[in-house]
Amino acid sequence: MTRLIPSAALLDKALPIRVWARAYSRGDFSADGLAAVIVTIMLIPQSLAYAMLAGMPPEAGIYASILPIIAYALFGSSRVLAVGPVAVVSLMTAAALGQVAEAGTADYASAALTLAALSGAMLLAMGLLRLGFIANFLSHPVIAGFITASAILIALGQLGPLLGIGLKGASLPELLDGIGAKLAAVNPRTALIGGLSLAFLFWVRRSMKASLRRLGLGPVLSDALTKAGPVLAVVVATLAVWALGWEAKGVAVVGTVPAALPPLTLPAFSPALIAELALPALLISVIGFVESVSVAQTLAARKRQRIQPDQELIGLGAANLAAGFSGGFPVTGGFARSVVNADAGAATPAAGILTALGLAVAGLALTPLLYFLPKATLAATIIVAVLGLVDLSILRRTFGCCRADFAAVAGTILVTLIFGVEAGISTGVILSIGLHLWRTSRPHVAEVGLVAGTEHFRNILRHKVITDPSVVTLRVDESLYFANTRFLEDLILDRTADDPALRHVVLMCSAVNEIDLTALETLEALNQHLRDRGIALHLSEVKGPVMDRLQRTPFLSHLTGRVFLSQHEAFATLTKPD
């Protein structure tokens, strides 16, 4: 019977909270509490802003930052990761929901719950099935290109609320449609607030800290004031709109935010809705996971900790399920908030739980104060945040070194900008896998010879080597599998045609890591072709796993030549005078 009770070690792994909670100290509590206060203050405007970006009502941003944080604290493996709405995932959410409902409607908010719950279920399933490796199929350049293009789309889209004009769409052509006429209809007051907010926030980010230091303030105070910069902008802008009565003059404000705890919501699970949202949910899950894991790893490495990708999937899955059942929308680990949390001294995930409590109190008590907060200021905070993500240097870096990477990143950026996020990231994945397959289907094959005075064989075109007219040695620089066997067969038949002195062909297999049935059948056919022309086929340097496989098939009994342990042995044996 005891077998049915999971072992303590297993439970510790599945519920990381059991480990840190056991050793929780008063000192940890002070550190976590301070971090929680700082992160809470930072998250209030950010949650509202990303809710706006996702097309959701402002309170959804706060809800999406409460229960999901707690769920992640229970199951996640990073000690300092802060989950909640983030820019790229919010943009992807808006793109996905825009296909099924109109932003601002009840159907839209309800579909957001379904999207979050679907994404949560997928992440959880991937974690339980240990499918974290799926994220490895997104190459670094594709991720960098996708985030850059998404950030450009986000910044451009936020020009709408920033200037008080109606920009709609999830791609460059949609956003730029009729932009001239729209710009002529700018609301000057909105644009003034937006422009001042933007200028102030850029100054905060670029030079506020240094300026404060020059004014004689201490480093800690300068740092704290700089972090409070965005909140200051929000407070001043809100007071200004209220005092000047600009709401009546057409300046869009956040308006009434219900003062409430997160509601218990049941996502709609109609088959039609699930079918429509399944692919976006998968893309959001994978992108959110990749972003979150890279943040978590960066922060863990600082403290020589490690995170478990599969446990991260479970933590993020729990967070998104929590978002789906508490009035939120898809969430993931955010870079800025996690760094602030870590820098503020968060010692354990309890900091996240305390942040959630802080946001719950804010949601209950502070929402009336947010009525006059201008949307233009929120748009400014988003623009400043995402412009930091734009990094076009990836184009230059890949262009110099790796053409396939360049093609993948350029394709990802272009398709994301022109056709939107879903088409963009799908293109990136398909392009990078497709280009990889294409390259392995036309492998590099070198004819090699002996480097004098060694037992080493190198390319006859690149090195001065010894060869013999009766022996051709070809080193195939790729595993032999279905996609490249036809190419190889043609290449070897071409190389060995019209060479009357030739008696032996050696395939040097030091780079052949795998072999499949298609390749074995092709080698059999090649062996027969060569035999008909009086040429023996040999293999050398066959690796253990490949040799194991050859021995399980009849291939070796048909082989006209031998299998040599080393290429040196092959060359010495075959060139020895009879």
Next chain:
Amino acid sequence: MTRLIPSAALLDKALPIRVWARAYSRGDFSADGLAAVIVTIMLIPQSLAYAMLAGMPPEAGIYASILPIIAYALFGSSRVLAVGPVAVVSLMTAAALGQVAEAGTADYASAALTLAALSGAMLLAMGLLRLGFIANFLSHPVIAGFITASAILIALGQLGPLLGIGLKGASLPELLDGIGAKLAAVNPRTALIGGLSLAFLFWVRRSMKASLRRLGLGPVLSDALTKAGPVLAVVVATLAVWALGWEAKGVAVVGTVPAALPPLTLPAFSPALIAELALPALLISVIGFVESVSVAQTLAARKRQRIQPDQELIGLGAANLAAGFSGGFPVTGGFARSVVNADAGAATPAAGILTALGLAVAGLALTPLLYFLPKATLAATIIVAVLGLVDLSILRRTFGCCRADFAAVAGTILVTLIFGVEAGISTGVILSIGLHLWRTSRPHVAEVGLVAGTEHFRNILRHKVITDPSVVTLRVDESLYFANTRFLEDLILDRTADDPALRHVVLMCSAVNEIDLTALETLEALNQHLRDRGIALHLSEVKGPVMDRLQRTPFLSHLTGRVFLSQHEAFATLTKPD
């Protein structure tokens, strides 16, 4: 101005007819004429049968064998390939058209034209863009599994006309739905004709030739009579139904076939229809191309000729376009008819043109004679033909040697049987590519040491080798690319942790054929990790193309260790006493 006129050599390559027509002799004409007569006689029942399988009226089978043969003769590169309707492609055609219209309706026949024209356009485009290599992404086991499963579906479906029952569907569950009740309603006369035809045709295939030889007939006559066996079955069955008046007793017959030359037809190109048929057309194109090329290659190899896959695409594209514009349906090179054509002595593609003429005459003159031909006999010819394609031994052969191939072939067979041909072949391609990627994402990594008395390094687990506690050499048996860098990084960090004697890590790159930016960034990070722990990272046996790429990036200037030409040099240098 002369540049605009293509050179003769180029024209010869694009229009192979220019080459063989120039040297055409009277002897060639006799040989081609005899082959054409034999193939024409064989093709009459076969064309009707495959039209029935594709859900088309009987005359469409004859039309699909006239202009397409001529188009292929002009553009194709094989001298003996005979194109026309074939079993697997006809089944795929029925499955695709069944999704857009009811078999037997005008919409169905019209959609068949669109499908053929679409497939022709795709093949032509692939040929002009030299995309013949796409077919290499179908592994041999996946093709074998797909053809086996398709043949089972075809044979089962033909039990309908064979027994005079109504079997419908494109998958096992659909075909077996209510089979018990249907079998109870068998038409006994139809079943008698079908059963006798089936028994006779199996005897023809298995033992007729040997029996005739035992009766004292010469080998040539025995062979010719055996080939005429199916025609004999058709003639006898037709006469029997006519003489016994069984049409009135419910035996389904071919009925009125219009006596006409192929009509000029314009395929419908509505965007909705094209969207629905695009994927099936692509799958039909690829499968048809793979089947046809393998037939053409087999026959060309007998005469030491070679075929050009890209030219084959153009030939098959022209044939399918011709089918689409002359009342046909998708066609490709058939195995049986091509072998008969070659065995009958066809010398040039003129045999195909003469066959087309023969079929045109037959279509004009013989169609009234086909009125009483029972469909049960056509079904029997199909069943006998496709049962020869069933080869379940591929399961045993892959199971013994290659688990990934086994998984791909088993998945292909199961999905084809349960969900139909389109899902089946897509599953096969996705499974084989997915499994290949999964394996390369978790590469084999061996720790190696020096084989005593040589300069050769092998796996310490498989060979008796010399090692040194301050040096760990890891041979990575795979290219380094985005899908496997995370796995490798983890593996190397695990291996090098808690080893205080360790000073040098050597990555032996003899099997690293490619490196991309993701891998370079990971190596940079690894280099830094190891440096922080006082361990130097070295590379050995880096191949030319990989070295070229490393030299185009700043990686080498950050590397803490060296790049050694050979692993032997690396080991000797690093283990030398200071």
